[in-house]
Amino acid sequence: MTKKYKIAVIGGGSSYTPELIDGFIKKAPELPVSDIYLEDIEQGKEKLEIVGALAERMVKKAGLDINIHLTLNQEEAISGADFVVSQFRVGGLDARIRDEKIPLKYGVIGQETTGPGGFAKALRTIPVIMNICKDIQRLAPSAWLINFTNPSGIITETVLNHTKVKAVGLCNVPVNMINYVAQVFEVEMERVYIEFAGLNHLVWGQKIYLDGEDVTEKLLDILITGKNFTMKNIPDLIWDKDLIKSLGMLPCPYHRYYYMSDKMLEEEIKEASSEGTRGEVVKNIEKELFKLYKNPSLDIKPPELEKRGGALYSYAACNLIDSIANNKKDIQTVNVRNNGTILDLPEDVAIETNCIIGKNGASPLTVGHVPAKIRGLMQAVKAYEQLTVEAGVKGDYYTALQALTIHPLVPSADVAKKILDDILRQNKEFLPQFQG
Amino acid sequence: MTKKYKIAVIGGGSSYTPELIDGFIKKAPELPVSDIYLEDIEQGKEKLEIVGALAERMVKKAGLDINIHLTLNQEEAISGADFVVSQFRVGGLDARIRDEKIPLKYGVIGQETTGPGGFAKALRTIPVIMNICKDIQRLAPSAWLINFTNPSGIITETVLNHTKVKAVGLCNVPVNMINYVAQVFEVEMERVYIEFAGLNHLVWGQKIYLDGEDVTEKLLDILITGKNFTMKNIPDLIWDKDLIKSLGMLPCPYHRYYYMSDKMLEEEIKEASSEGTRGEVVKNIEKELFKLYKNPSLDIKPPELEKRGGALYSYAACNLIDSIANNKKDIQTVNVRNNGTILDLPEDVAIETNCIIGKNGASPLTVGHVPAKIRGLMQAVKAYEQLTVEAGVKGDYYTALQALTIHPLVPSADVAKKILDDILRQNKEFLPQFQG
Amino acid sequence: MTKKYKIAVIGGGSSYTPELIDGFIKKAPELPVSDIYLEDIEQGKEKLEIVGALAERMVKKAGLDINIHLTLNQEEAISGADFVVSQFRVGGLDARIRDEKIPLKYGVIGQETTGPGGFAKALRTIPVIMNICKDIQRLAPSAWLINFTNPSGIITETVLNHTKVKAVGLCNVPVNMINYVAQVFEVEMERVYIEFAGLNHLVWGQKIYLDGEDVTEKLLDILITGKNFTMKNIPDLIWDKDLIKSLGMLPCPYHRYYYMSDKMLEEEIKEASSEGTRGEVVKNIEKELFKLYKNPSLDIKPPELEKRGGALYSYAACNLIDSIANNKKDIQTVNVRNNGTILDLPEDVAIETNCIIGKNGASPLTVGHVPAKIRGLMQAVKAYEQLTVEAGVKGDYYTALQALTIHPLVPSADVAKKILDDILRQNKEFLPQFQG
Amino acid sequence: MTKKYKIAVIGGGSSYTPELIDGFIKKAPELPVSDIYLEDIEQGKEKLEIVGALAERMVKKAGLDINIHLTLNQEEAISGADFVVSQFRVGGLDARIRDEKIPLKYGVIGQETTGPGGFAKALRTIPVIMNICKDIQRLAPSAWLINFTNPSGIITETVLNHTKVKAVGLCNVPVNMINYVAQVFEVEMERVYIEFAGLNHLVWGQKIYLDGEDVTEKLLDILITGKNFTMKNIPDLIWDKDLIKSLGMLPCPYHRYYYMSDKMLEEEIKEASSEGTRGEVVKNIEKELFKLYKNPSLDIKPPELEKRGGALYSYAACNLIDSIANNKKDIQTVNVRNNGTILDLPEDVAIETNCIIGKNGASPLTVGHVPAKIRGLMQAVKAYEQLTVEAGVKGDYYTALQALTIHPLVPSADVAKKILDDILRQNKEFLPQFQG
C-alpha cells in the first residue's frame, strides 16, 4: 500500500487555499493525500470556515478521499504532518496596508515584500515562524516546511539558520517568468528553461532556453518591443530598451522597484491616493472572493481568484511537494541555502535558484560568479536581508536600523530611522522580540 | 654614494604642487631627490610656470640641491623616473564643475568623485592614465606610479588590471581620519592606529586604537557628541547618533553621500544656487592662490593652500615614496589589489586598506570578512567601479549605462541614461574611447 | 524530419568500439545516428579494419541505417561531426606497459592512470588532444567532445583550459559504483543515487540513496562484510573495516592505490613477475578479442569483451550523448569545470561530479565544502594534475618534475626525477613538446 | 611608572629556560619584567630547581630586579600573568623517543613533530593545553599565550578554535631561515625579508629579499652549490639541485621529510641503530647540560645549549613578547588564524606566516593563492592537522585513524591503524580523552 500524506496548511483561511486544494486534486493520481489540516488563528476563524467548506466541496466534487480538517490548534495541525505549508500573514491585510503606507509617508517605495514594507512583514513573521518550527521539530521532525509566507527568502533564511527544520522556500515569481516566456513563444512551459540566479523577488533569468537553444536575445527583443511582463501586484511599467539591452538578462517583475524606483514611487503615490494601495485593492478583491466562496454551489476554484496575484502558486507548491514525495529529481526554482552556489554571496544565506528536487529536498545547480552588473545589487540586498533576519530574531533596534539604512531604496539613515520607529510603533502587538 | 631620485609629476601645474615640494623638502634628509620634473599640458602652461617658479624658490630657500624642471613633454618627464606622481585633472576645473552640475539637474548628488560626477571624471581620466602607463612601461619600467588623480580607487584599478606598471593609489582621506582621531585625543598621529577596510572614498575605520588600546567606542561617543569630522570639500553635516551607534565604526567623510544622501543633496542644491558648486568655489580659491604664488618673495608653501582640501596630501605622498625608497616596512593606508584581503570582494579589484610599504610596494594586511552592515554598500559600489573601469577602457555605452544604473545614488535606469547621455555629450572632446 | 547525428570516434580501432556500436544500436529509437566515422592512425589500420567490419555487421544485423566509415584522416572524421568521441591511446599498449613498468623499477605504483603511469600517459596524450581540438574548432565548432581517453580528468582539464572546444569528460567508474550498489540491493540502477564528489579515478560516494532513502551506512556494512567491489583492471583487495567505518563514504576502486598503497604495490610486483602487468594481460586479451572480431559470422558485441575492463563504458557514453542531443536534463556523473562546485578546489579545474546533462552540456550540482578526511587527498592530487596539464602543454621539465614530486604516491623528489627522466627517455617519440 | 610584566613559563624545567631568561635579560631595557614564574610538574621538580637556580644567578649577574619563582602550582603561575609561555613536553623525552620509534617499526618516518610522531605528541598535549587555557581564562583572561610547545601549529589551532584564550604560536624555524640567509649574504638579520607561507614546520620562503631586492634566485643558487642549511635536530641531507630549481623557493629544513622521505627514513633507521634516535641523543645532551647548569659558578647561558636545537628560540619568543607589550607593529613570522590570508586553506585554521605584531597580537599580511607546486602538500598536511585537532579534543578513534591515514608520509590505512593502535597503547596514561 502506498503511503498517503498528511498536509498541514498554516494560514489555512487564506483566499489562496482553494488554489492549493485545486493543485492537490490535480496531483492526486501521483501524490496521494489522506488529510489536509487547514489551520488558522481566532481572527481568521470565519475565513477558515468559508474556505474550509469550499475545500470540502471541491474534494467531494473530484471524488477524492481526502479529509479536510479545520482547526485553530497549531499542534494538532502539525503533529505527524509530512508537509507543512506556511501561507499565513501575521496581522492580515491591515498590517500589509500599514507596511505600504508607512514608507510612502517618507517618500520611499511602500511594497509588501520589497523595501521597508517587506522588512516590517519579516519582523512580524519571524517570531511566528520560529514558533511553528519549534512545533515541527517536536511533533513532526521529519516533515518538510514549504514556506510560501513572504518575504519568502528572508523567512526561509531564518528557518535554515535558526532552526533544525527541513525547509524549502517557495515563490511564484520564477514559475511566472517561465510561463511568460512560454506564452511569448507559444509553447508548453516544459520546453522553457531559465538559468536563474538571485534572491527571492530579486531573481534574474541569466539565460533563457527554448528546447535547449539559447533564445535570450530573441526574448529580450520581444520584451522591449512587444509583450510586456509583470504580475498582478506590480504596476506593469514598460521596461526601458537600453536598460534591457545593457542588462542582457530577463529581470523579474520586482526589479522595477530598483531599476525604475522613481517612476514606481510616483505610480504608488498616485494609486494610493486614487484606488488605494495594493493592499487596499486586495482587501476588496478578497471580500468579493469570500462572497463567492460562500456560495454552496461553488465546488471548483473560481476563476476570479486569478485577480489576487498568486498566479501559479499551487502549480509551484504542488510540483514541489510532488517531487519531494516522489523523489522526482526534476529542476525547480526555489529558495535554499547558498552553500557556494553563487560564489559572490555568503555560504549560509538563502538564494533563489534552480534546484534538483527529490526526497532530500532541494539541491542547487552550481552558478559560480555572477557578472558585476547584477552582483552589486544582489549583494546589497542580501546584506539587508541578513541584518533583517538578525534583527527579527534578536529584536535588536540597532541591527534593525542598519538593515533599513543600507537598503538600496532607503535614501538615508535619517529616513531609515523615521520609518523604523513608525514600523515599531504601529506593529507593537506583533513584535514581542522588540519589547523589553 | 646614495642613490638620488628622479620624480616626475604629471599635472605639475596643480596648485597642490607647492604642498608636494614642501613635503620633499622636509623629507630631504632621508629621501634624497636630484630632479623633479613638473609636467603639464599646453593649457596648463601658465600655471605650470607660476608654480614651477615658486617651487624653485622653495628649494633654494631650503638650501637643497634639487633641480626643478618644467616641461610639456610627457616622455621627457617620465623617462628614467623613479617615481611618477599623477595629480593631473583632465579638463580642469571646468570639467569638474560640469561633473557636479549634470547630476544635480536630475536630482542626483553631484560630486567630484562620488556618484555620476566621479564616473565622468573616471571616463575622462582613463585614456590619459593608460597613455601615461604606456610611457612608463617604455621609458621607466621600474618606476612606481603614485596615483593621486581621482577617483583614485578606480584609476588605480585600471592601472593594476590593464597595464604592467607598478602602482599604488593614494588618497588623503585615511590620513585625515587618523589626524582627526589624534586631534580628538590630543596625541601625535603616530600613536593612533585605525583598522581600515573599504574602497577609496568609502573606507570605514572598523576599529580605532590609541597606543594599541581599542578606543573605538570612546571615539564614536565624541564623534556624536562633540567634535565633528569632515574635510574641506564635503559639507560637514552632523552624524546621526543612532546611525553611528548602530554602525559601531568610524565612517569616512564621504560616507555622508550614502548615509545622508537626502540632506547632502539638499545642501548641494542650496550651495550650487548660492556660492556655487564646490568646483566653482575652488576655482576662486585657486585664482587667489595663483596670485599669491606669483609673488616673487614667496618662497614657502603659503598657509592659504589649506583651504583647497588636499590636507595632508603631501604628508601621505612623501611618506609613501619614502617608505618605498627606503624599504621602511611601516603601515600606510593605500589603494592596492585586493588579492583576498577583503574576502567579500573579488580578488582583482582595488581596495583601500592598511599595507606594509616597502621597496616592493604595498602588501595589505589580512582583513577577512567584513560585517554585513558595511559589506553590502562596499560590494555595490565596487560593482559600479568595476563596470566603470570596463566602460572607460572599452568605451562601451551599455557597460557605462549599467555602471551608472547600479550606482546606489542613482534612482533608476532612466535617470542613469539621461545623466550618461549628458556626460557623454558635454565631455565629447575628452572621451576618444567613445567615439566611433 | 528529425536531425540525424554524425559521430566521429578518434581511436576507432579500439577493441571497445563494438561496445560503443552496441550502445548506439540500443539507443537508436531516441538517438538517430546517420554516420559513424571510425578514425585511427596508420599503426591501427589493421585493428580498425577488423573492428570496422564487425561494426558494419552489427549495424546491419540490427537493421539500422547507420553508415560506418573507416578512415585514417582525422579532418574527414571530425568535419561537421556532432559528437567527437575520443578513445585513442597514444603509443598503444606497449606504451602502457612501459608506463606500468617504469615506476615499479623505482618502487612506485605502476598504473595506467594513477601515479607516474598516468602522468606519462597524460604527457603523450596532451599534444594529440590539442591537435584534435584544433580540428574540431576549425571543422566542427559546435561539436561536443566526449573525452574517454585516460587520464580522463587531466585530459578534460587540458581541453577546458587550453582550447575553446565544448567538452565533457567521461569515466565508467561512477556508473560502475552505481551498478555495484544496485547489485548489492538487487534493484535497477535507476533507483540508486550517489552524491559523488572528487576527481576522475578519485571520486568518493559521499552519500548513497536508494529511492531517496539514505542507505550509506547499510551499504558500507555490506562492503566490509560481504560483497567486495572493484573493477576489472584493479586488484580487488578487501577494504579494511575500520578504514571504511572511519571514512563513512564509498571509495572508488582506484582509492586502493592511496588507502592501501603498500599492498597494492606488493600485488603489482607479484603480478608483474607472474602473469605480467595489467597492460601485458590486456594485450593478450586483446589478441583473443581481435581473433573473435575477425569471425565474419560474429555480428553482435561478444561477451568476452567484458574481460577488458571498460564495463558500462558504452552505457555511460551513449547516455551522455543521448542526454545532450535530446536535452534530457537528467543527472549523470562526468568531468566538468569546477566553477565553485567543490569550494575546496580552484574554480578552473576539472572535477568529477553529478551534473544535469542537456543540450548545453553538463551543469554540476553544488557540492560545497567536502570534509577534511577527503579534502586533503583530493587537493593534493588536483595540484599534481594541474602541474601535469601545464607540463604537458608547455613541455616544461621543471614543472613536470614538480608534478611528479608532489604526487602522493612518489616518495621523494629524487625518485620523481629518476622516474621522470626514464619516462622522457622511453617516450621520446611521443613527446614533441619536450624536444627543443 | 611603566608597567612591569608577569611572565608564566609552563614547563619551566626545560633545558631551554636559560635561553629564555637570557632573552629577557637582553630585552630588559625595553621590556620590564617584574616576575617570572617557572612552573613544572612533580616529575620535573628536580630539573626545575636546577634550572631555576641558574636563572636566579643569571638575573643577579645581570643586575636586574626580576623575581624568579619556582612552582608546581599551575594556578599560581598563571594567575594575573601578562604572558604565559608554554614550553612543556607531556611525557618528557621518553615519550618523544617512543614517538620516534613507533613509526619506524612500520617503516614510516619517526619524528618529533612531523608525521605520526608529531601526531602522538599532539594527542598527549591537547588535554594539557586545554587545561592550561581554562586556567588562563579564569585567572588571567587578558594574558597572551605564547605557545612554543610542539607541534606548535596544531596546538595553536586547538587553542584558537576550542578556547577563548588570546594565543600566538611560535616556532624557531622561520627565524632560523632568515638567519641562514643573513649568514649567506653576511649581513644583519634585519636586512633580510622572506615572504613566508605555509604551516608550522612546513613553511616555504616564497621570495627572499635583501634590503628589499629580490635575491631568491641568488640564494637558491648558493643553497644548491654551497652552504647547506638545516637545524640541529634534522639530518642535513643535501638538497637536490633540480628540486630546488623547479621549486624556486626556499624550503624549510623539515621539508626534507616530504621531498626526500626515502633518504630521511634510511638516515633515521641508520641513526636509530647507531647513536640512537634524536630523542635519545637529546637525552644525553640534556644530562650534560644539567650537569653544567648545576655548577653554582655558572651565571650565563652556557654555549653548549646550542647543541639542543632550539637555536634563536629566545630571540623569537622575546621579540614576540616585546612587540606585543610595546605595540611595536613590526613583522614577525608566527602561527595565527588563517582568516583568508592563504586563500587555499580554510579560514579557521592555523597558518605560519608574516604578521604585524602589536598589542592586539598578530595581524597576518595577505598572501592570496599559493602556486600549485606547494599548494597540494600544504592542503594535505592541513587536512591531517585539522583531523588531529578534532581527534585530540574529542578522543575519537575513527577521526584519529583518518588523520593518520591521510598523512602524506603514511603509506596506507593499514599501517596507519597499526601505528595508531601502538600509539594509543603506549601513551595510555597521557590520553584521558581516549579512555571511556
Ligand SMILES: NC(=O)c1ccc[n+]([C@@H]2O[C@H](COP(=O)([O-])OP(=O)(O)OC[C@H]3O[C@@H](n4cnc5c(N)ncnc54)[C@H](O)[C@@H]3O)[C@@H](O)[C@H]2O)c1
Ligand atoms: N511566495 C509567494 O510567491 C507568494 C505569493 C502570494 C502570497 N504569498 C504570501 O502568502 C501569505 C498568505 O497571503 P494571503 O494574502 O492569503 O494572506 P491572508 O491575510 O489571507 O492570511 C492568510 C491567513 O493567515 C492567517 N494567520 C495570520 N497569522 C497566523 C498565525 N500566526 N497562524 C496561523 N494563521 C495565521 C490569517 O488569519 C489568514 O486567514 C502571505 O504571507 C503572502 O505574502 C506568497
Ligand SMILES: NC(=O)c1ccc[n+]([C@@H]2O[C@H](COP(=O)([O-])OP(=O)(O)OC[C@H]3O[C@@H](n4cnc5c(N)ncnc54)[C@H](O)[C@@H]3O)[C@@H](O)[C@H]2O)c1
Ligand atoms: N586622492 C586624493 O586624496 C586627492 C585629493 C585632492 C586632489 N586629488 C586629485 O588630484 C588631481 C589634481 O587636482 P587639482 O585640483 O590640482 O587639479 P587641476 O585642475 O589644477 O589639474 C592639475 C593639472 O593637471 C593638468 N593636466 C590636465 N590634463 C593633463 C594631462 N593629460 N597631462 C598632464 N597634465 C594635465 C592641468 O593642466 C593642471 O595644471 C585631481 O585629479 C584631484 O581629484 C586627489
Ligand SMILES: NC(=O)c1ccc[n+]([C@@H]2O[C@H](COP(=O)([O-])OP(=O)(O)OC[C@H]3O[C@@H](n4cnc5c(N)ncnc54)[C@H](O)[C@@H]3O)[C@@H](O)[C@H]2O)c1
Ligand atoms: N575513461 C574510462 O572510463 C576508460 C575506460 C577504459 C578505457 N579508457 C581509455 O580509452 C582509451 C582507449 O583504450 P584502448 O585500450 O582501446 O586503447 P588502444 O590501445 O586499443 O587504442 C585505441 C586506438 O587508438 C589508436 N590511436 C593511437 N593514437 C592515435 C591518434 N593519435 N589518433 C587516432 N587514433 C589513435 C590506436 O591505434 C588504437 O587503435 C585509452 O585512453 C583508455 O585509457 C577509458
Ligand SMILES: NC(=O)c1ccc[n+]([C@@H]2O[C@H](COP(=O)([O-])OP(=O)(O)OC[C@H]3O[C@@H](n4cnc5c(N)ncnc54)[C@H](O)[C@@H]3O)[C@@H](O)[C@H]2O)c1
Ligand atoms: N616551536 C619550536 O620552535 C620549538 C623548538 C624547540 C622545542 N620546542 C618545544 O618546546 C617544548 C619543550 O621542549 P624541551 O625539550 O625542553 O622539553 P622537556 O622534556 O624538557 O620538557 C619541558 C618541561 O615540561 C615539563 N612538563 C611536562 N608536562 C607538563 C605539564 N603538564 N605542566 C607543566 N610542565 C610540564 C617537564 O617536566 C619538563 O621539565 C617541547 O614541546 C618542544 O617540542 C619547540
